[in-house]
Amino acid sequence: METIIDLNEINQQFYSNHALKNISLKLKSGRIGLLGPNGAGKSTLLKILLGLISPTSGEGKVLSESIQSSKVKQRSFFGWGRNNFTLRGTQRGNERLRKKIGYMPEADALIPGLTGIEYVALAGELYGMPRAQAQRRAHEVLTYLELEDARYRRLEQYSTGMKQRIKLAQALIHDPPLLLLDEPTSGLDPAGRDAMLRLLLELGRDFGKSLILSTHLLADVEVVCEQIVILLNGSIRFQGNVDSIRSQQHDRYRLRIQGDNRDFCKDLQLEGIEILSENNRGELRVQVPKEWQTRNFFVLADHHQVILRGLEPDQETLEELFLRMVIVNSPTQVELATK
């Protein structure tokens, strides 16, 4: 698998807002989830990968095209160099890069007044496709995305699901090797969301597209992606594959106890067990350390003469795990080896 993204110490600052801090990433081709709460810096990172904005400092390569910091680029005007060949080269580099990338923005980004087919064909022409080929390809892509019946309808008349699909269509028109998808399931109902995720999975798994799926929904990443990058406050909090994040999940149990359980609970805590919740009906939710064995619950119950009437595993969901990871204020970056 080839490395598609290689970033080194990327920083992005908008006035006093430090949007990205020392981002160093090496990602191989595949389906990658870029996860983080709102304001984490996901969209900014996508724009840097696309060459839309230049990082304040740092450097990197996306699909073998260089990304340069604004310290170099800011001297150009409208992206055009001023008697400087290398600046013009940067602009051309960005253009070459964007030809290899399909970008699906989070915002609607539709052109009112155009029909679906005109919009997608225009995207093709903007990528540099000849007009006739752009038209033909637009029909193909819209058919693939099941929008063939709506292709002659004005974009204003599209539902949210159709808008999301047509945004995907305009990103796919030139058949790029890499797709940058900014919140592709935003505003979709559950059925629409499933359909969109299925499409993305199919594109990545069966048609060899590399995807970078930016979202704040871990469930979306779970369905589609193999690799995951978690961003928080502009820093990478976790980078690894989805399986490795699962290994970070804590084992949890739901216990139902009959009798006075105060001493039993104290002993549980002494054993390193965290009591997450407890109600006055004797129901406990606990989180156990890795080496804990289930039969130890019964041993302790017998010791404190309480009856353990219920014991069921209650594993931490990936959503809870994600929340736990983003709430931790440790500045150190957790890195797990990609399998």
Place this chain on the structure above:
Amino acid sequence: MVNPQLEKSSLLHYRPWRGELSGSWRPTWAIARTALGLLSRRKLFWGLYGLSVMIFLFFFYGQYLQVFLEQRVTEENIRSGGLFPKNIKPETILHQLQNALQLNGSADTYANFIWFEGYIVMVILALIGSAAIGNDFHHGSLPFYLSKPIGPFHYIFGKCLAVGIFINLITTIPAVLLFIEYGFIDTWSYYWDNLRLFLGIIFYGSLITITLSLLLIATASWVKRTMPMVMIWTVMMVLGRMIQRWLVDGLHLRKEWRLIDIWNDLYLAGHWALGTPHEALRPPWQMQPSYHAALLVIGICIVTCIFYLRKKIQAVEIVA
């Protein structure tokens, strides 16, 4: 890599595309064509365009009528037809056409024509600015354009091209047609003797195109919606004219106050390009600022628009 089994199994699957992508200039034409297409879908546009064609036809047949009358000036009276036929002296109409409307193939003919068409251009630009440009900012379509392999310059150039084609359809091209017509009804040497006029028309049209397209894109990206656009253009083109007249003709302040009227500045620049001496500007009682001052104001206006657009598009890139 595409799974080969899938490729065979369904006709509705994703198909790869193999082809060459061109450079950044072809997309600018696509941007311009799309913007023109959006404009042409508005009925109001066609209504106003029809009005501009009527102004052109008035000048076109006015020139023809003038030549027709010149040939009959020896006759004492021409009997007009219609419901109320009456005798008309050819000299009277000829005087009207030559002196009041200046339909004599001179610099004034073309400058006046473009001046009159300018009213229609202003109204259409004010009404279409939001459809062609403002919506890109209002509906967040700019990231759609800028995420493609084009720069902000290509986007602006594409939009300017659309506005420019439209402006030239109403001003420069009809003015050139009038020039060609006058040559036909005058003598062939008219073309050669008045080459300066032809080049002047092209320069005037280009200046109007550059200035108004940049001004339109700048104002449309600022206010975005149609009604505010109409208000801004009314202030710039109508109120500006009223104020300059009130200041110079009413309060007898310096003639440089006329420079606040951008359409008047373009008119002066046009006359400069057409080679009209400053003292021959019409009407003679209206003191006008120098040609250079008008050109300077237009230059400042263009540069300001370019800087504003650069800043505006950069901001959209960042926040969109």
